[in-house]
Amino acid sequence: MGYQQISVVAASLRTSEETLLEFKGKGWIQTVTRNQAVFLAADQSYLSKYILHLRDTKHLSDEQIQLILSIQRPPYSAAQVDEILAEHAGALISSHISS
Helix, strand or coil, X not given: CCXXXXXXXXXXXXXXXXXXXXXHHCCCCCCEEECCEEEEEHHHHHHHHHHHHHHHHCCCCHHHHHHHHHHCCCCCCHHHHHHHHHHCHHHXXXXXXXX
């Protein structure tokens, strides 16, 4: 599995390092630190691209993205997103009421 520095991944995804680190902070992706440099594995770069699609193209909230990532496994399919959200709409509403 290949690794790339987070700055290279961010540039290739047309996003910022801060955004990718935000994804890491939410537990959505994992990074590796070596000699004070932060790297992403190829599968994590792929996952980051999918998360960006969910956020920027499908305009999903963090809660909706969390739900999708908790259910789907690679290879991720945006075609299933609407179906997953419809099936679990009650869970999302309940989490908002209880918080």
